[in-house]
């Protein structure tokens with residue numbers, strides 16, 4: 001879909017090229033992350049694809065035509081572009097911002113209105129925001145509008161330069177999850193720049209790790225990069241906690257969870273104590289016909305007739321099949337129960353994950 | 365100070381304002397007001413027509429900024445009545461003789477503000493606009509100019525207010541708008557027209573300034589959050 005062939009960019013007045021000789025093949029529907037240390041040429045590479053920066057050597061093929069042979073203005077209308085601080089037009093309402101490219105390519109009003117309705121649905125934006133100006137939105141909302149605007153004319157290719165870097169970590173996490181959902185549906189060809197290795201691991205199908213001068217050190221799926229780093233540069237770049245980072249790639253739903261200690265609220269207190277002692281956690285989950293009510297510990301059962309008599313306490317955090325093992329691990333180490341409880345829709349009890357269970361995946 | 369006490373001595377015995385004189389000269393008030401407005405309005409308009417393309421050029425080709433600023437700065441330093449007298453042999457007692465200095469003086473402030481306005485557009489916004497596929501011209505007219513409007517209008521306000529003051533000097537060649545009253549008052553040691561001329565000039569300047577401020581609010585609703593829009597929900 002996109003192929004860079006021996007691409008070079010030398011800025012005038014600089015000795016070494018910003019990007020020396022970069023060859024990269026990106027498939028249709030693929031999400032590729034460009035990562036690497038500051039100044040290694042990520043932004044330069046990205047901007048050469050839509051010709052915001054003109055390469056000084058090599059070819060860039062988009063759908064097998066050289067972008068250098070196309071009118072740059074028309075080329076850009078067919079490529080979604082998202083930047084860190086969104087670049088929303090401050091004097092245009094959100095509606096007008098989103099319709100920028102559709103208007104440039106002369107869609108009619110009905111088609112634009114229909115597309116906007118679709119986009120606010122996809123991006124979970126409030127229709128009320130449409131008539132506001134960018135300054136009247138939160139950072140997270142602006143970021144979503146920035147991505148929605150880039151997608152407005154339904155371009156097959158999207159370029160994103162640190163799209164989620166300007167928002168706080170919690171909002172960033174949500175935007176990343178939303179990105180994954182949307183990308184699973186739309187299957188665009190996406191090239192994005194990030195200097196957050198975890199973000200690249202989480203979002204990309206393949207990551208291109210660049211060294212200074214745009215030298216490609218490794219171009220492989222995150223799983224491979226973490227398991228078999230090509231060289232010392234990559235090893236150092238992805239960091240010491242490669243094993244931990246791999247956990248981000250494994251979903252709770254992908255592995256077998258432990259059953260964990262469980263009783264029904266109608267079970268006798270003696271029965272509950274027996275289950276607790278057998279499991280050795282000091283507590284037991286109370287589950288009523290599949291629904292998780294909470295947990296009770298051993299001494300709370302003192303003087304009670306049934307397991308349901310003391311009010312079960314809620315777990316501090318729950319994980320679902322869609323969460324990663326990394327999130328599960330976080331939940332284990334921060335909870336008082338020394339285990340992450342796994343539930344599905346409607347608090348349906350699935351089991352638990354313990355430190356031992358998760359570390360098995362690190363060494364696997 | 366000697367001059368001033370002489371003037372004061374000459375005015376002695378005269379009431380500050382003779383209202384009847386004003387009533388008798390309402391026609392003059394009207395026609396000179398019109399002259400004042402037309403002179404000011406046309407010269408600032410022409411000034412903007414010259415300064416705007418210069419500023420666009422300068423924002424695109426930064427190296428032109430020093431020479432352009434230097435050239436219009438020189439014009440700015442010519443004292444106003446020297447300017448008028450230099451032009452007299454060429455353009456005579458016409459409107460043009462007054463108009464040229466007025467235009468020349470307005471260019472500097474209009475050029476500077478237009479350039480500052482264009483420069484105030486954030487790099488991100490410009491980059492996103494180009495990245496979406498707006499042409500050079502579309503970026504200028506749809507992004508840079510609208511965003512520069514508040515700063516440009518701020519420049520127009522200053523240019524208008526100073527032009528209104530300067531027009532009075534043109535009374536020397538009979539084209540001074542309200543300045544004609546001031547000159548008459550000084551020539552005849554008669555305070556009524558003098559005060560009338562000053563008050564009307566100041567009033568006109570304040571009025572023009574307020575109108576332009578209102579215009580700016582109207583055309584840039586995004587810069588006054590929660591401002592002029594009514595949102596149907």
Ligand SMILES: Nc1ncnc2c1ncn2[C@@H]1O[C@H](COP(=O)(O)OP(=O)(O)OP(=O)(O)O)[C@@H](O)[C@H]1O
Pocket residue numbers: 011012014018037038039040041042043044045195
């Ligand atoms: N317009 C320019 N003129 C000269 N040199 C430039 C220009 N833009 C970038 N460079 C240089 O080219 C190199 C690559 O810059 P680039 O912006 O592509 O890096 P990056 O990987 O995106 O870095 P970061 O993570 O900090 O954003 C840097 O050494 C930078 O200083």
Ligand SMILES: [Mg+2]
Pocket residue numbers: 042043044193
């Ligand atoms: Mg960069």
